[in-house]
Amino acid sequence: MTVRALTPNWGWAALPALFIAWAAVASGFPAYILPPPWDVAVEGWQWLASGRLWQHLGASLFEELLGFGTAVLVAAILGVAGGLNAGFRAFATPLNNLFMAIPPVAWAPLTMIVFGLGYPAIVAVIFIAAVFPMALTLQAGVQGIRLGEVRAARILGATRLQLLAHVYLPASLPALTTALRVGFSQAWRALVAAEMIGASRGIGWMVSTGGQTGNGSQVLFGIALIGAFAWLAENLVFRRLEGHYRAWRQA
Template sequence: MMNAMKRFGHTPNYGWTALPFLLLLWMATASQYPAYILPQPWEVAAEGWRWVASGKLWTQLIASLLEEFAGFSAAVLVALVLGMAAGISAGFRSFITPLNGLFMAIPPIAWAPLTMIVFGLGYLSIIAVIFIAAVFPMALTIQNGVQAIRVGELRAARVLGASRWQLLVHVYFPASLPALTTALRVGFSQAWRALVAAEMIGASRGIGWMVSMGGQVGNASQVLLGISLIGMIAWLTESLIFRRIEQHYQSWRTT
């Protein structure tokens, strides 16, 4: 059967088995430890229900999502400008390339103490960490997309009398849309990781704060609840939004 499927170009999809496998592994491992060290999935679900019933879970989710939206949106706008400029201008590209390498080599969470000194504890310092984490990987991805534009497209537009502004609007930007959608995926994942890490250090609410406080009071169910929410939100956003956008524009680019 397997050979027949491969012969006709059909590859079996076992993705649906990943979550059940993880749950079975979790239950088997948790059975070897007391509940206060490694609780079972249903104990974590019960903890989640307590947070939902009290209304506290929505407070944490909304706080994290608002911080993510603010920092990520600012990073997208700046990365679009930097990436387009670096892709078009060789001079600006030579200037920003070392900065990209420098900032991408520094773990975003390393900026958290400095942002807390500058902005104080709270939203602004966390948003700053999110911005730093996302802007440079996105700018580099957009730059690579602009550089990949075919020379023939640019020559054709110039022959037709296109100005620099028209080249930017009608050639560079549309042709770099697939790279932009890829940049959004990369930037969101970086921003989400930075958000959680920053909340664990200097926040009074949010999913990262949930994980941190659960660890401090020895509540393993709360810790695993927070970790599960972090992974679930990232996976849903990646699968339902960014991956579909990227697939759409990748197929559009080939036409």
């Protein structure tokens, strides 16, 4: 019997413990300062019943998927090019590191000047947030491909296109899933921050407007939505993909 088998799994108790602690702390404050969980639940039901929730949630998901999807395409090109070409890698890596060091939300005022208020500016911030970490992750994955596999394919007469399709692409799939996971996380954070600064709809707008009007229940409901969707994407999509290809690579 292993030590892991003897260790109880208390993960199921995390959320109940959080809500109990939240209710206990909230009992010492007026509801307008720190609303208890049941007030937030009522607020959420009102948003759901009125149909407003789907409008704002749909706006956020549209902006997220558009910005993130565009970033995936560009990052795939940059990452593969950097992994295969040393000259391009030497040129692009310092630029990637520079842009990654700048908080994506810092670009929001500039994108709003260029594109105006609305979803194009927010999509641009999402793109900037996601593309550079994904490109570097993919680049590292392509660089980590075993040279022996490439040499063997070349000896067998594989063309450059066949090498890309049958050697580089399958071998870089684990890095691709990791890049998607990291990029989506960065994009989601940038989406919320950008919507809080210059949007008229979306989950970030819900949080920002709730704070401006003193509606703590709306603020906490928006925060709960942000966390819930990040958790769903992480655990139901990216971790499963990452675990699948990690096991495949080790097989």
